[in-house]
Amino acid sequence: MDILLILDLFGTFFFAVSGCLLAARRNFDIVGSLLLGSLVGLGGGVIRDLIISQSVPTAFVEPIYLVAPVLAAVIVYFHVLGVQRFRRTLLIFDAGGLALFCVTGTLKALDSGMGPVTSAVLGITTAVGGGVLRDVVANEVPQIFNPRGVYAVPAMLGASLVTLFSQLGWFNAYTGTAVATVVFLLRVLSLRFGWRVPLAGGAKNPGSATD
């Protein structure tokens, strides 16, 4: 069982937990939790596999991927993670999925023969895709658009580093794990300290325009 698969399964599990936690918070039932967890955990990867036009998305070939959402729904149902600090827990698991998927997504793209730039872009898409699906389907504004903390920036850095390391032949289980760790810490610390990037409209924001 290779390292890439393991990282991918953990990423799937982390994202699935974030989906199940949101389901619990929104008072969805256990089945809705399982489905939302599956969508978040598997959605990003399925989009990735469809784009690199792999014959059939991995999640639908290796049933082991289905274990992650089931486990996540059970864990959330029995409050293994506790119900206090619910939102923080969701964001931490979401960060874990983000960190692992930007690594595995970029690698998969490179392995499929895509160029470095587009591979990084697809890696970022994989990393942020699941979370966007989660929030959109639950009818919320995606975390990725929440100006408090940085979300895509760590994923962009991670995808770029993975691409760079692969080009230089430096990529291995250790460097891969290191990149994922950096991405995870950047995301979590940005939430803790409220790091921001400038608003889309710059200083005088159109948002304040009266229309």
Place this chain on the structure above:
Amino acid sequence: MDILLILDLFGTFFFAVSGCLLAARRNFDIVGSLLLGSLVGLGGGVIRDLIISQSVPTAFVEPIYLVAPVLAAVIVYFHVLGVQRFRRTLLIFDAGGLALFCVTGTLKALDSGMGPVTSAVLGITTAVGGGVLRDVVANEVPQIFNPRGVYAVPAMLGASLVTLFSQLGWFNAYTGTAVATVVFLLRVLSLRFGWRVPLAGGAKNPGSATD
């Protein structure tokens, strides 16, 4: 014209009607109705075909599929179904689409050579996909997350039965129709009697946590 195509067309029509009814309720115009009906009726099947990586999704190969949404938009426009009890009508047609698509979706997956587990999962995806697209695009919380009544459970049962019957060589037009009928009745009765499954967060629901 084989039974599978007929069931698939009816499922497409039922889902399309649910989309057009929602469009009417939300005061969208007739074109929005046609488009929402098309998305709901064809969306689940297109996702299914993309995942089993069929060369081009059936809906874009056989124009006959386009007849269903057009018919649905016309029927809703002329109030053939009546405008009272609007919501109930929507849910009943939605249940019809759910019942037929979990059968045809699972069969298509099996025919494409996917394993039994993943075929059932894809069948469920096909069955619930259209409804989720409908509600998400109309900016509502998907029916599937409404804790009143069961939605995915009947689809899961239906997809499992279809897989089982196919494995045993019992699947035919009669057993297929029987499974669809069971799924439909389970869904409708669960709405009538308010059957529920436990909430995602179990007894002490994180949703009640103050955060």
Place this chain on the structure above:
Amino acid sequence: MDILLILDLFGTFFFAVSGCLLAARRNFDIVGSLLLGSLVGLGGGVIRDLIISQSVPTAFVEPIYLVAPVLAAVIVYFHVLGVQRFRRTLLIFDAGGLALFCVTGTLKALDSGMGPVTSAVLGITTAVGGGVLRDVVANEVPQIFNPRGVYAVPAMLGASLVTLFSQLGWFNAYTGTAVATVVFLLRVLSLRFGWRVPLAGGAKNPGSATD
């Protein structure tokens, strides 16, 4: 560099600007702006390419497509378009993307060997897809469902004309640009003069039904 690619790049840019303007208005940050712009600009085309099952979507093969969203995010950030009349600006750029994508989308479908009807449908899907993704991801009701002004009708006309011209062998850079211009003007004038099509529920609208 052929005309089709140029039209496609302009369409991508116009849609990307509409996404970045929405991001600015909703007070998303610059990265969210870049991502929303990319989703709107590239989303419709990626869906199109997935459906015609092109090996890998163009946007992920030719990195030049990534220039459009970056340029759009920068332009919006520096208020090159001005912040007054924000909403009108968004709708005008959206109309530009709609006009160009219904032409390029239909052509791509025809080139891929799809039939005339399904090619027109896919062209319409490409044209309206990006805008729907933009509004859905930003958690708003899609413009396409706004009964004030016509949105899909001009795209339907454009896609039909492109299909017709191709069948007759009349399609070239001039007729293609002419069709796009007509679609653009129809959309903009419909907004200016509030043209409408009948509501989905016809005269006595279910929307007014109390349920």
